[in-house]
Amino acid sequence: MITAGDLKGVIAMMPAFTTKNGDSPDAEDTVDIAALEAALEKMIGDGANAIATTGSFGECHTLLWEEQKKLMDATIQVVRKRVPVFAGCTTVNPRETKKQVKFAQEAGADGVLCGVPHYLPSSVDNAVQFYLDLADAFPKLGIAVYHNPAIHHVRLPVAAFTRLVSRPNIVAMKDSHRTPLEFMKLMNIVKGKISVFCYQTQLYPYFMLGAAGCWSICAWMGPSPILELRDACFAGDWEKAKQLCLDIDAAYVEPGQPGDITWRENFHKLVINEAGYCYAGPLRPPFRHVPADVIEQSKETAASWNRLCEKYPHRETAVRAGR
Numbered sequence: 086m087i088t089a090g091d092l093k094g095v096i097a098m099m100p101a102f103t104t105k106n107g108d109s110p111d112a113e114d115t116v117d118i119a120a121l122e123a124a125l126e127k128m129i130g131d132g133a134n135a136i137a138t139t140g141s142f143g144e145c146h147t148l149l150w151e152e153q154k155k156l157m158d159a160t161i162q163v164v165r166k167r168v169p170v171f172a173g174c175t176t177v178n179p180r181e182t183k184k185q186v187k188f189a190q191e192a193g194a195d196g197v198l199c200g201v202p203h204y205l206p207s208s209v210d211n212a213v214q215f216y217l218d219l220a221d222a223f224p225k226l227g228i229a230v231y232h233n234p235a236i237h238h239v240r241l242p243v244a245a246f247t248r249l250v251s252r253p254n255i256v257a258m259k260d261s262h263r264t265p266l267e268f269m270k271l272m273n274i275v276k277g278k279i280s281v282f283c284y285q286t287q288l289y290p291y292f293m294l295g296a297a298g299c300w301s302i303c304a305w306m307g308p309s310p311i312l313e314l315r316d317a318c319f320a321g322d323w324e325k326a327k328q329l330c331l332d333i334d335a336a337y338v339e340p341g342q343p344g345d346i347t348w349r350e351n352f353h354k355l356v357i358n359e360a361g362y363c364y365a366g367p368l369r370p371p372f373r374h375v376p377a378d379v380i381e382q383s384k385e386t387a388a389s390w391n392r393l394c395e396k397y398p399h400r401e402t403a404v405r406a407g408r
Contacts, residue, residue, distance in 0.1 A: 087169055087195045087227040089256045092280040094134030094298040095315050096171070096259070099125075100305055100354055101144035101156055103366025110370045113149065116156045117366055124305065124363035125163045131308050131399055134298065134315075136164060137198050137229075137259070139173030141236055142302050142350045147369040154188055161193045171229050171257070175200035175237075179215055186223055196227025198259060206238035213245050220252035229257035230279075235346055243267055246274045255279060259300050261287060268294050285311055286334045289326035292318040302353045303337055306360035306390045309399035310336075316400075329397065336393040337386060340379050348379050355380065359387030 102124065107115030125136065138160050139145040139153060148156065157172045164170050172189035174197045176182045186197050199219060201212045220228050230249070234240040240262065249255050261284035263271060268283075272295035275281065280297035288299040301311045310333055317326040337356075340348045351372050357365045368375065 086225050086254060087256060088253075089278055089280040089297070092135060092169065092257050092282075092297055094319075095132075095304060095308070095311055096135040096137050096282050096298065096300045097128050097133040097304045097308070098140050098300055098302045099136055099138050099143055099160065100357060100363075100365035101139060101148055101152075101369075102364075103369060105367070107369055108367040108373065110373075114152065114155075115369060116148075116152050116159070118155070118159050120364055120366060121156070121159055122163050124365075125160065127363060128304065128308060129164065129167055132312050133168065133304060133308060135169040135171065136160065137171040137173060137300070140175070140198060140200075140231060140259075141233065142353050143173055144350075144369060145173050145175045147372075150185075153185065154192075157189055157194065158192050166195075169195040169227075171196045171198040171227070173198045173231070175231060176202060177204040178202050179218065182215075183219070183222060186219065186226070190223055190226045194226070196229055196256065197223075198229045198231045200231040200233055201237045201239055203237040203239075209239065209242060209245055212239045212241060213248050216249055216255060217252060220254050224254055226254060227256045228252070228254055229259060230255065232258055232260040232262060234262055243270045243274065246271060246279070250275055250278045253278075257282065257297075261300075265290065265294065268296075285314065286330045288314055288318055289323060289330045292326070293323070303333070303390065305353075305357045305363055305365065306337075306387065307362040307394040309394050310390075310397045312399060313397040332393060332396070336389045338382075340382050348376075351375075352379060352383060352386075355383035356386045356390065359384050360390050361387075 102117040102120040104117045172194040174185035257280045282300045283291045285299045285301045314329040
């Protein structure tokens with residue numbers, strides 16, 4: 086079983102690569118396996134430390150179950166245990182989540198990334214129980230907490246982790262919702278038991294406070310700035326890490342006002358397509374009408390990100406990849 090100690094560095098949050106006809110509401114088999122394979126080979130070769138599928142950006146909400154199975158299977162087969170794979174299994178009820186987790190385990194995933202069932206808001210007690218039940222049902226599988234209060238409608242307080250660390254296979258968390266003080270308190274509970282991955286521009290200073298690494302969607306636009314940030318933190322080069330966080334933040338600006346998530350996830354996909362590192366494909370329904378200003382901003386952001394990649398080119402060595 087994978088452990089918290091096995092997890093560090095950059096988790097690349099993978100797109101659900103779409104076929105050319107995948108924007109049609111009548112399409113039923115929309116996962117572009119060739120694009121998925123090409124992008125994964127590139128990402129692993131460039132040094133990402135882990136891959137996670139089907140989060141919010143990874144379209145757990147737009148894929149048919151048959152498509153999710155196809156995507157999970159293909160990802161696991163392409164990666165071939167070179168880095169850990171966490172299969173995203175987030176649904177609106179626990180029984181459906183368990184069905185997906187069972188498939189992921191049988192397919193060979195190292196772990197699963199699960200958000201709390203979220204059609205209606207959960208209490209903290211029920212959210213914690215959801216993870217405990219998952220861990221007990223799949224004791225040999227790594228469980229990663231997918232903490233996204235804006236979408237899953239529940240915020241897990243630091244105190245909740247005194248219960249979550251009771252299960253040795255709850256080994257990781259994707260999070261970006263802690264103040265530095267909260268994060269320090271969290272580390273006092275989970276250090277050595279749950280590896281916490283913060284948002285990319287939180288890695289400085291959160292790596293100093295105990296974060297194992299960061300999660301990144303932007304890596305699929307070109308991973309070199311994110312990998313350089315990781316390596317600066319591994320080396321304790323805090324001035325470089327600080328500057329990288331500032332540069333990454335300036336290069337990638339989400340559309341809309343702060344807190345507006347209407348186009349946040351799909352905007353990533355548009356920018357990835359424009360940036361050219363890989364091709365994630367068209368947006369799936371129901372996202373069929375994209376505002377002109379969002380399209381224009383995606384082009385500007387892609388150009389900005391490509392300039393950032395030129396400023397921080399990738400240095401391809403196994404040592405810098407943390408492996």
